[in-house]
Structure formats: structure tokens, C-alpha cells
Amino acid sequence: MHWDKIELSNYPPQLTYQDVLTLFQDFTISPDFVLPNVKNLAYPLRTFIRIAGEQEAERAVQELCWSKVGGRQINVRMVEETGHQEMEVAVADVADEMKIGIVNTARVYNPHLTTKILEVRECMQGTANFAFLQARDPVTVSSKPEAHMLSTDDKAKWELVMAGRSEGWNWKMKDGSGRLAALKDLQDTLQRQGIMRKLWGQWEGSSALDMH
Structure with a gap:
């Protein structure tokens, strides 16, 4: 057939x-x-x-x-x-959109990150997928002299903002579900922590010296 x-x-x-x-x-x-x-x-x-x-x-x-x-x-x-190429392209497209959403979510809930460069990086270890949101200060005219020196190994000093994780057997990850689940976990964590941080800031215990 x-x-x-x-x-x-x-x-x-x-x-x-x-x-x-x-x-x-x-x-x-x-x-x-x-x-x-x-x-x-x-x-x-x-x-x-x-x-x-x-x-x-x-x-x-x-x-x-x-x-x-x-x-x-x-x-x-x-x-x-064309085999599995279409699915790989589809997963990559969605992952890119999710990364944009993660960065936007981070800026909404964390005003101190608005001036920083944000980037989402992914890695895989065993059956676990990880997604890391990291931040660094941009290099400006007023930056320290060492910041203007080009690194020979093309590295920068990043600060970890938050991470997401998913884990599953290999056969479940061939469609990209593990990768996307880690990104989704990262975004959910950002939203959850952002909401709690806002509530904490409005709570009297966040500024009181003694609650007793």
C-alpha cells in the first residue's frame, strides 16, 4: 500500500x-x-x-x-x-518560541533583569533534559576595562536565574517531548516564583524586624 x-x-x-x-x-x-x-x-x-x-x-x-x-x-x-526531519524542525520552532516566552516571563516577574542579557540554554544528561535561564550584564562604555577584553575561548560569566527539568525514557523523547517539557517546567517555575515573590513583597513579614 x-x-x-x-x-x-x-x-x-x-x-x-x-x-x-x-x-x-x-x-x-x-x-x-x-x-x-x-x-x-x-x-x-x-x-x-x-x-x-x-x-x-x-x-x-x-x-x-x-x-x-x-x-x-x-x-x-x-x-x-523526509523521515523525522519535519518533526525535528517543528520541535525546534516551538522550542524557540518557548524560549522567547521564558525571557519575557522573566522580565515581567523580575524587574532587576530588564537591563541584563538573558539566554536560555539546554542540556541533556542520561534520560533527563534541563533548561537553564541565565543572565549577564551587557558590556557598555562604562563597563570595567576587563569586560572589554575578548576572551580567547569565547566565554562569559553568566548568573543562573532559574532552571527546569524533565525526565523520561529515551523512546518517549524521540518526538522532542522531553526537551519541551523541560522548557515548560522552567517557564512554570518562573511564573510560580514570580507570583510568590510579589505576594512576599506585599506581606508585612517581608519588612518587619520582629513578627513576635
């Missing part, structure tokens, strides 16, 4: 495997598609589905594109067969 690949995108993050089967119930699709396993993800991912026959794939595009699922207009289009 010849399979043609289509791309399903702009779907709500709560979309389930069964939802996809229901959506394509009038078509013969391969059951081996994968949905990102990230709960409450703010940005929708792209999922690639194989449909039996080019005509059926084209019909799916015509009938399902821009239909509403979970309050969103989904996008369905034909794609070329």
Missing part, C-alpha cells in the same frame, strides 16, 4: 491520539503517528500522518483543512516524505 504524508498543525495541545483517529475516521491512516507528550503546552506542534493513497490524502486536505477542533482552526497540508 502506498502511503502519502500530510501535516496536521495548529491543533489544541489537549488533542489526544483518539481525537486524531476520530478526525480521520473517513480515511485510512497509519496508526504510527506520534503526538507530543507535553501537557498544557502553550504552542501547538505539528504532527505528521500517513494516509493510504495520494487521492485520499488530497481529499483529507480539502475536507479537513481549516475545520475547527477544540476551538482552533486546524491546518492540514501535503508534505514530502
